[in-house]
Amino acid sequence: MTSLILSTATRFLLPLFLLFSIFILFRGHNQPGGGFVGGLIAAAAFALHAIAYDVKRTRRLLGIDPRNLSALGLLVAMGSGMISLFLGEPFMTGQWLTLSFWPVGQLEIGTPLFFDVGVYLVVIGITLTIILSLAEE
Amino acid sequence: METLLAFVVGGLYAAGLYMMLRRSVLKLIIGLGLFGHAANLLIFTMGGLTRAQPPILFGLPADAAAGVADPLPQALILTAIVIGFGVQAFALVLIRRAVQAVGTDDLDQMKATDT
Amino acid sequence: MGLVSAVLSGFVLALIAPWIYRIARGATGWLLAIFPLALFAYFLSYIGAVAAGDVVRVSYPWVPSLGINLSFYLDGLSLLFAFLITGIGALVLIYTGGYLKDHSHLGRFYGFILFFMASMLGVVLADNTMGLFLFWELTSVSSFLLIGFEHEKESSRAAALQALLVTALGGMALLGGFLLLNQAVGSWEISELVRQGDAIRTHSLYIPIVLLVLAGAFTKSAQFPFHFWLPSAMEAPTPVSAYLHSATMVKAGVYLLARMTPALAETALWTGTVTAVGAVTMVFGAAIAFRQSDLKLILAYSTVSALGIMMMLLGVGTAGAVQAMVVFLFGHALYKGALFMLAGAIDHEAGTRDVNRLAGLRSAMPVSAAAGLLAALSMAAVPALFGFYGKELFYESLAEDYLMPVLLFASVLTSMIFVAVAVLAGIKPFIGETTSSAKQPHEAPISLWLGPVTLAATGLVLGLWPSMVDKSALLPAIHAVLWRPVFLELALWHGLNPIFLLSMATLASGSGLFIFRSRLLRLFSWLDALRDCGPRNGYSLALAGLNAAAQAQTRVLQSGYLRYYLLIVVATATVLSGYKLLQDIESLSFGRLFDVTFYEAAPALLILLAAFMATRVRSRLAAIAALGVVGFSVALVFVLFSAPDLAMTQFSIETLTVILFVLVFYHLPRFAILSSAWTRARDTFVALTAGGLITAIMLKASGVELHPKISTYYIENSVPLAHGHNIVNVILVEFRGLDTLGEITVLAIAAVGVYALLKFWPGKTETR
Amino acid sequence: MKIQLILPLLIPLTTAILSLLAWNWSTGRRAISVAGAFLLLADAAWLLATVWDDGIQVMAMGNWPAPFGIVFVADLFSAMMVVIAGVMGFAVAIYSLVTMDRGRESFGYYALLHFLLLGVCGAFLTGDLFNLYVWFEVMLMASFVLLALGGERPQMEGAIKYVTLNLISSALFLAAVGLLYGVAGTLNMADLAQKLRAPDDANLVTTIAMLFLVAFGIKAGIFPLFFWLPASYHTPPVAVSAIFAALLTKVGVYALIRVFTLLFVQDIGYTHTVILILAGLTMVTGVLGAIAQNEFRRILAFHIISQIGYMIMGLGIFTQAALAGSIFYTLHHIIVKTNLFLVSGVAHFVHGTYDLKKLGGLYKNFPGLSFLFLIPALSLAGVPPLSGFFGKLTLAQAGIASEQYVIVATALAVGLLTLFSMTKIWLEAFWKAPPQLPTEACDAKALGSRAAYYLLLSPIILLALLTLIFGFAAEAILVVSLRAAEQLMNPAEYIRAVLGKTS
Structure with missing residues (x-):
């Protein structure tokens, strides 16, 4: 299942896909997108890699078991919600930090973004778990 | 359009149910898939349909904001879609295992666990 | 507090009895008997006060939300039963030590029987209907465990199940009756219910109440057509038969109806039903007892018959009838307990309970023979034994109302059979020529004969001097049922009145029945054909029908498709x-x-x-x-x-x-x-x-x-409060972020599932 | 802000995640699981105490006010349910230590157990209808995997029915939520309660209510929607059966009680009568199903259905006393039924079978276990003074007070039949001599060590003790149940707690 064109293309496409997925992730708060779709795109990139090479190489490339990735994602999502608990506010209360990059502008960073990152990680994790283990069958 | 969609939803439910009443386990899961679509469309319809005014306020003048589509059903459906995907993925693999274990996709052969 | 601990301490003792047995072994029965004896003495201390008309009532809230109290009530009726329970209980515990010597589950047996004793005390002392019901059910449970004591025998298990189902059926009815009673008068306390008798009798729920309470009493006291469980229960070890299934538990139904008489009786419904059921049971039980050849079955059916007598007398309900019932009940407990224990001792020594094969044991077992003779004479109602008084009053009460010739006739017939059966069970095994038996019989050890001798001797002593009990123990019990002053004086000699003549005639013809027993049995052998259409078969059919219905329903509903x-x-x-x-x-x-x-x-x-x-x-x-x-x-x-x-x-x-x-x-x-x-x-x-x-x-x-x-809120606040322009996304990660957390959890679980299904299944040995 | 309200969510979730991450470390997983279960139990008790002392607790997630955000609400009913879920989680977590096989352990069993608890606690605590759907799905997904984990053929067959019927339920639930949102424009249950109180179109609301009844009825296992339960409950390892028996149907019961006290009380002449009729039919069909069985676990599974009837009966009668009876009964039943499953597991451990024909001799060889079986078995049958008696008594008394004699008679009669099938187990598995002597492999030694046996018995003893406490100290539980029922019958308190100002 190794096609030279595909594997070469994948080598370029993979980082592009990943960048794009992160873009979609962060843009989600204001434009269509978000952690879920972003995660799917990233997962698709790795799936493509698995098709181009083989599952073993993809697993090595990932460096982390996708199951752990989804567990970590859950942990991130939950953790982002727990920050507010320590401040005496209800679970998942958004905490916002406004960073000024004068003169470029301001960047608002908040726990909901971390939450979305958690979603992103979970989606990558589970999609790859399913696809890779199906492919190994 | 709501009325039309009401019929579409009813049709989807009917088709999904009919599929589930067949003996093939594959038809069963396709039926479940149709059910999922039906439920999503139902919520979408019941939330009220709005044309070409997505609930995205980016660059939207303040007075236009009031007319955007109801975002809540959309959020609900999104959650439902994703959950449905997880369930369906699992159900698919389950059925594959079941077919392997029983040796057929005929549901009538899978009744050993009832009395 | 005394009453409460009198009841509850028995349960505690029951729990630790197996451990006591581990230490005390052979002496356990004697040791444990101290407990009921102490209770006996404790109740004895109340006898003066109760005879004087006092009642003791203690009440502690237990489940006040439902109005349920832990309340106990001691009056003449309770006291009489308490004496029987503790007195015979002590003898049975001693008897058990001899009868089940070295049985591997003897420790548990002691526990069960003490558990029963405590429950039975609870039944007769409880003042709260729910308390009564609680102990009532516990007697059923302990009876179940005791009947099935030889649990590896199929027949024991079946008998235990039968007894449990029949009595639990009654228990269910009884619970329903008590619930309705509470609905009708708003009280669970019996002492309150009996005061409200008139209100109950005129209440619209009266008929269901009576029918339900009667169902409870009839099943427990083995009345026709629910009697069949009692003979089956003879599968239990003999101490159980003597104690539960003749002297105490089966009298609980009688106790209940006596107790409820002031609240429920004196209507046509009550009188008619109780009298009729009692009379039928009386004749039916006696007739079948006559046909039996197994000692325990003879005694069991005669117990059914005796319970019928008590029920019938309660149904008649006149002062004389209630007097007769109480006196008869007391006498019956004495002689029937003795006869049962003797049956066990005979079985133990001679290796059989078949009366046709038993004979001539008197020389080998002189003490038992003496006890048997006394108990049998008491059962036959021979003057100078206590059984005589019950019978006299019984005849008298029926005769005093000339409208009851049928009942009187049936009673005489039954009493005749009692005479024959008494001779058969208590005398015949000891007289005549010794038959060759597998075992060489010896006199039973003291633990086995102490009980019957004590009970039989009590029957003799009280028969000679009935004044020892008539006013102190029996009259208060009668008062508790009747709620009006009556007079009771038991005397051996009333003069040569028609009743006495009738009694003598009964004795004579009963002896005749014994002599011609085998011929009569042959004469009536065609009745054997009826054996298969009795209520016992109704029970089997009902059980089979239930199973079939259950199977059919399940096949249809839980089809697998x-x-x-x-x-x-x-x-x-x-x-x-x-x-x-x-x-x-x-x-x-x-x-x-x-x-x-x-x-x-x-x-x-x-x-x-x-x-x-x-x-x-x-x-x-x-x-x-x-x-x-x-x-x-x-x-x-x-x-x-x-x-x-x-x-x-x-x-x-x-x-x-x-x-x-x-x-x-x-x-x-x-x-x-x-x-x-x-x-x-x-x-x-x-x-x-x-x-x-x-x-x-x-x-x-x-x-x-x-x-x-509610969406306007999201549209308005998305940007200012949640810092996002894509409202759907803002809802997903902010307003309703918890949904999303749940959603990704579902995904994570699904992935675990997919992974496990793909990697871990029987065909696949590799794990992980 | 009361942190104990959110911890029933965070503790199981954290536990589950950590168990997932520790997929390579068996001791760690076990320790995490037991510790997590214990913490959940402790927090649940804390929560219950708080609700008892300070009234209904509310936490608005993300600090978004109701009805716009999702709120967690703990009234006494939900707090009690969370406590009982904690007890069950703890008991089963310990029981699993001995009975769960290595394969399942390493494929995520402990994580799934706590995911299940997460879904259950979330469902008990959420005050938002759609959020309830989400927690249902979490619970269901975890139960799907638990059921199928191991991949044996009976598991697969049972799982297909289980999954399909439960997905139908979810689809109905989702549709009903959509319809209700279309009509009332909100998802918060307190807000819905207010808006549905006097709707212009009661028939439409009732129509939707019936969809909820069927959706939750499937989960609760009421007649005629219970088919998934007997088809599947006896297929997985017994620890899984036990936790299923403890919690799954009860979440359905909880949801039924919640929506039919809070939301759908417009037409109780129709809705609650339907519920009452279904309750009676559920009792009867369930117990008859049990009588037809000859296998320890299958008998228990059918009895769950029968007992669900009692829990629904109080809802159908719809008085405070009746609801208190339902709540009491539910709590009692969870303890007792789980315990029976645990006992059946020990029997299976000893003899390698659940078949009553092949079982026997337990009374002779395991007297302690036998008496531990008797406690829940007699309690289930309603023998006083055990917990079941007080549950039935409360319900029966409430039924008679409402003159619902037929259902009361049914309830009492079904109690008798329950006793019958419990004695069937007793006669066959305990009293009967074993058909053949247990082979060396199946003997008690198969349990490993004595310590393992006692560890196995410890949750059984714990639950038996609870049964006794529920019996002897029935008053304490009843008082709380009555107060909980009062909160359910007068939703104003709930609505005020969630929405702040009164309606």
Whole structure:
């Protein structure tokens, strides 16, 4: 299942896909997108890699078991919600930090973004778990 | 359009149910898939349909904001879609295992666990 | 507090009895007997006060929310029963030590029997109907455990089950009766209920109350047609038969009716039912007892008969009848307990209980023979033994009302049989020529004869000097039932009145019955044919019927066919909600049907078309494709109606799903048409009905908007408070972030599941 | 802000995640699981105490006010349910230490157990209808995997029915939520309660209510929607059966009670009568199903259905006393039924079978276990003074007070039949001599060590003790149940707690 064109293309496409997925992730708060779709795109990139090479190489490339990735994602999502608990506010209360990059502008960073990152990680994790283990069958 | 969609939803439910009443386990899961679509469309319809005014306020003048589509059903459906995907993925693999274990996709052969 | 600990300490002792046995071994019975003896002495201390008309009542709130108190009540009736329970209980404990010597479960046996003793005390002392019911059920449970004591015997288990089911049936009825009583008068306390007798008798619930309470009493006291469990219960070790199934537990029903007499009696319903059932039981039990040859069965059926006598007397309910009932009850407990214990001792020594094979044991077992003689004479109601008084009063009470010749006739007949049976069970084994038996009989050890000798001797002593008990113990019991002053003086000699003559005639003809027993049995042997249509068979039939009905129902409902399950579920939903919808079907709104452009209608129609195709196609790939088309068209609808996030997600998910479908089902065969045309027509109908229902609900609901939607809040606050412009996304990660947390959890679990299903299954040995 | 209200969510979730991450470390997983279960129990008790002392607790997630955000609400009913879920989680977590096989352990069993608890606690605590759907799905997904984990053929067959029927339920639930949103424009249950109180179109609301009844009825296992339960409950390892028996149907019961006291009281002449009729039919069909069985676990599974009837009966009668009876009964039943499953597991451990024909001799060889069986078995049958008696008594008394004699008679008669099938187990598995002597492999030694046996018995003893406490100290439980029922019958308190100002 190794096609030279595909594997070469994948080598370029993979980082592009990943960048794009992160873009979609962060843009989600204001434009269509978000952690879920972003995660799917990233997962698709790795799936493509698995098709181009083989599952073993993809697993090595990932460096982390996708199951752990989804567990970590859950942990991130939950953790982002727990920050507010320590401040005496209800679970998942958004905490916002406004960073000024004068003169470029301001960047608002908040726990909901971390939450979305958690979603992103979970989606990558589970999609790859399913696809890779199906492919190994 | 709501009325039309009401019929579409009813049709989807009917088709999904009919599929589930067949003996093939594959038809069963396709039926479940149709059910999922039906439920999503139902919520979408019941939330009220709005044309070409997505609930995205980016660059939207303040007075236009009031007319955007109801975002809540959309959020609900999104959650439902994703959950449905997880369930369906699992159900698919389950059925594959079941077919392997029983040796057929005929549901009538899978009744050993009832009395 | 004394009464409470008198009842409850027995339970504690029951719990530790097995451990006591481990230490004390052979001496356990003697040691444990101290407990009931102490209780006996304790109750004895009340005898003066109770005879003087005092009652003791203690009450502690237990479940006040339901009005249930832990309340106990000691009056003459309770006291009489308490004496029987503790007195005979002590003897039975000693007897057990000899009878079940070295049995591997003897420790448990002691525990059970003490448990029973405490429960039985609870029954007779409880003042709260729920308390009474509690102990009542505990006696059933302990009876179950004791009857099934030889639990590896099939017959023991069956008998235990039978006894439990019959008495629990009654218990259920009794609970119902008590519930209704509480509903009628608003009290659980018996002492309150008996005061409200008039209110109860005129209450609209009176008839069900009486029938339910009677059902409870009749099952417990083995009245026809519920009597059959008692003979079966003879599977139990003999101490159990002597204690539970003759002296105490089976009298609980009698106790209950006596107790409830002031509250419920003196109506035609009560008198008629109780008298009739008692009389039938009396004659029936006696007749069958006469036919038996197993010592224990003879005694069991005669117990049934004796219980019938007591019931009948309660039903008659006159002062004389109640007097007779109490005196008879007391006498019966004495002689029947003795005879049962003797039967056990004989079985133990001679190795058989068959009266036809037993004879001549007097020389080997002189003490037992003496006890047997005394007990049998008491049962036969020979003057100078206590049994005599019960019989005299019994005849007297029926004779005093000349309207009861039938009852009197039946009673005389029964008493005749009692004479014969008494001789058969208490005397015959000891007289005549010794038969060759497998075992060389010896006198039983003291633990085995102490009980019968004590009881039989008591019968003799009290028979000679009845004044020892008549006013102190028996009269207060009678008062407790009648609630009016009566006079009781038991005397050996009343003069040569007709009743005395009748008694003598009974004795003579009863002896005749004994002598001609075998001939009579042959004469009536044709009655054997009736054996298979008794209530016992009713029980078996009911059990078999229950099982058959259960099997049939389960086969039909839990058929194993998933599609039938689905059909039923969907039909239920359709009927339940359709019923309400149909009530105003005319208000469906079709208003916005034509408010649609072509390019909007196209994806909608495509969905319908694809869904239809999915049901028709025969190739699995085509079906999957059809499903995909539905999904993508739904996404199109989302695009058209301002839901870009939804559309995006739907597109990507749908793609992924189709890939998964193909991956998973690549190797499956084509669909076969597995169902008949009729089935498909039926399914089509059901499916269209259910779908139509949903459409109808939607049409109806889209015409209704009761309240403005809450969405304006999100639109207004998304940017200022939640720092986001994509409201859907803001809802997902902020306003309703918890949904999303749950959603990704579902995904994570699904992944665990998929992984486990793919990597871990029986065919696959590799783990991890 | 009361942190104990959110911890029933965070503790199981954290536990589950940590168990997932520790997939390579068996001891760690076990320790995490037991510790997590214990913490959940402790927090649940804390929560219950708080609710008892300070009234209904509310936490608005993300600090978004109701009805716009999702709120967690703990009234006494939900707090009691969370406590009982904690007890069950703890008991089963310990029981699993001995009975769960290595394969399942390493494929995520402990994580799934706590995911299940997460879904259950979330469902008990959420005050938002759609959020309830989400927690239902979490619970269901975890139960799907638990049921199928191991991949044996009976598991697969049972799982297909289980999954399908439960997905139908979810689909109905989702549709009903959509319809209700279309009509009332909100998802918060307190807000819905207010808006549905006097709707212009009661028939439409009732129609939707019936969809909820069927959706939750499937989960609760009421007649005629219970088919998934007997088809599947006896297929997985017994610890899984036990936790299923403890919690799954009860979440359905909880949801039924919640929505039919808070939301759908417009037409109780129809809705609650339907519920009452279904309750009676559920009792009867369930117990008859049990009588027809000859296998320890299958008998128990059918009895769940029968007992669900009692829990629904109080809802159908719809008085405070009746609801208190339902709540009491539910709590009692969870303890007792789980315990029976645990005992059946020990029997299976000893003899390698659940078949009553092949079982026997337990009374002779395991007297302690036998008496531990008797406590829940007699309690289930309603023998006083055990917990079941007070549950039945409360319900029966409430039924008679409402003059619902038929259902009371049914309830009492079904109690008798329950006793019958419990004695059947007793006679066959305990009293009967074993058909053949247990082979060396199946003997008590198969349990490993004595310590393992006692560890196995410890949750059984714990639950038996609870049964006794529920009996002897029935008053304490009843008082709380009555107060909980009062909160359910007068939703004003709930609505005020969630929405702040009164309606």
